[in-house]
Amino acid sequence: MVKIGVIPGDGVGPEVTAQGLAVLELVGGLDGFRYELEEFDLGGERYMATGEVLTDATLARLRSCRAILLGAVGHPGVPPGVLEKGILLKLRFDFQQYINLRPVHLYPGVQTPIRDKGPDDIDMLVVRENNEDLYVGVGGFTRKGTPEEVALQTSVNTRAGVERCVRYAFEQARKRAGAGPFRGLSKADRDAGMTRQVTLVAKTNVLTFAHDLWMRTFEEVGREYPDIKRDYQHVDACCMRMVVSPERFDVIVTTNMFGDIITDLGAVLQGGMGLAASGNLNPEGTAPSMFEPVHGSAPDIAGKGIANPLASVLSVAMMLDHLDVPAAAARIRRAVAQVLAEPGPRTPDLGGKATTAEVGRAVVEALRA
CATH class of the missing domain: 3.40.718.10 (Isopropylmalate Dehydrogenase)
Incomplete structure (x- = not known):
């Protein structure tokens, strides 16, 4: 029971x-x-x-x-x-x-706001880290309520937390392989034996500490999955491409904050x-x-x-x-x-x-x- x-x-x-x-x-x-x-x-x-x-x-x-x-x-x-x-x-x-x-x-029969896109184009899985990042509540105020007020909200990212999330995403990609190969792979990717794709969504060019950890972990874990293609998108580029070419995404793995945002965009895409x-x-x-x-x-x-x-x-x-x-x-x-x-x-x-x-x-x- x-x-x-x-x-x-x-x-x-x-x-x-x-x-x-x-x-x-x-x-x-x-x-x-x-x-x-x-x-x-x-x-x-x-x-x-x-x-x-x-x-x-x-x-x-x-x-x-x-x-x-x-x-x-x-x-x-x-x-x-x-x-x-x-x-x-x-x-x-x-x-x-x-x-x-x-x-x-x-689903077939549901309209998406994206012109000329259908069910074959919008079928992705977002794996959002759920216990770290800006949501842990680390921060505070100084001189609250005054003109000199300072508010701090700290992003917390640990190797253990990032790695378990990234590994889960690669495992999900392997499970999805059972439903057939990802259409977005190139011929070279398929010839190399790749069946699915995981995209890391972060902001490595600006968040050069936290997201350096994410990128290094993504690359290291990803090498254990040679059948899964590794892809990277800055979060702003990801949002643009989810609208312009959603078919390029299979499994997305991302941080708590970015995952919160892009999944609402994803919800709109699915109706x-x-x-x-x-x-x-x-x-x-x-x-x-x-x-x-x-x-x-x-x-x-x-x-x-x-x-x-x-x-x-x-x-x-x-x-x-x-x-x-x-x-x-x-x-x-x-x-x-x-x-x-x-x-x-x-x-x-x-x-x-x-x-x-x-x-x-x-x-x-x-x-x-």
């Missing part, structure tokens, strides 16, 4: 999580996956009512789970950073979820935030991994029943992959693809008028078919 923690959270989080759980219940029965859920009341409403964000006792209960499904964190009534640092970053750091994994995949799933992974399984749609709490549409639930559904599929139930994960992705390929219900972000529940039901019906 697998224990799964559920944090519906804020805004549209409870709405989309409900649809993800309905899909999980169905595939669990179809594939014989036995699990139990424990729901956790965490988020803005609880904080405003009690002043609590995430207690040690709740953290211990979450640690007993194999995985966590998160809806969203963020509330307009709570100062910025309180919930994000107190819940999201605390879970990522305390549970050593050092990989943030974000697929960028354009919007409503389709963007993610996993915060503890690859060794020493603590639970956490899966979440990346669209946030979207307070402007909370309670209207029009949020796209597919990112939550696809996050459930990522969770099942992590829990070694790949058949159920694949079943969910096929159902989502079927719903998107047909002229069926779509939420307003995809140009339709359907509700969150109607799209969720369409996925369930596709699973039952």
Whole structure:
């Protein structure tokens, strides 16, 4: 029996999580996956009512789970950073979820804002380092509130942290090789026996200490994978080329901050935030991994029943992959693809008028078919 923690959270989080759980219940029965859920009341409403964000006792209960499904964190009534640092970053750091994994995949039937690009052109995987860089909270103020104020925010990068992230990216590239070679390789690359590509995204020409460490580690680890091509892009060039020629990217590995930025760009390429799933992974399984749609709490549409639930559904599929139930994960992705390929219900972000529940039901019906 697998224990799964559920944090519906804020805004549209409870709405989309409900649809993800309905899909999980169905595939669990179809594939014989036995699990139990424990729901956790965490988020803005609880904080405003009690002043609590995430207690040690709740953290211990979450640690007993194999995985966590998160809806969203963020509330307009709570100062910025309180919930994000107190819940999201605390879970990522305390549970050593050092990989943030974000697929960028354009499904047939979904429009991308890039002209003349289709599903064959947009299919990349971003491996974002998740426990270091500017997010560790090292810094402070001097003379705060005065004209001479100084604010410092320090990027922290360790060899161990960088290496485990880079190695994970190369391993993911090898797994993707099982689905066939990367179309972006040159004939010379293919003749040399290369099957996939990993691109390091950094800023080595300016961040000459931290990103020198990233580049040296990338080159050293990469030599252990002669079948994987090594590529490098400055982050600004990467953003430009993701728009102009997304087909040149296969697996991207990058820092915490840069990964945060380019994955939102990737979400737009794949049709919007409503389709963007993610996993915060503890690859060794020493603590639970956490899966979440990346669209946030979207307070402007909370309670209207029009949020796209597919990112939550696809996050459930990522969770099942992590829990070694790949058949159920694949079943969910096929159902989502079927719903998107047909002229069926779509939420307003995809140009339709359907509700969150109607799209969720369409996925369930596709699973039952």
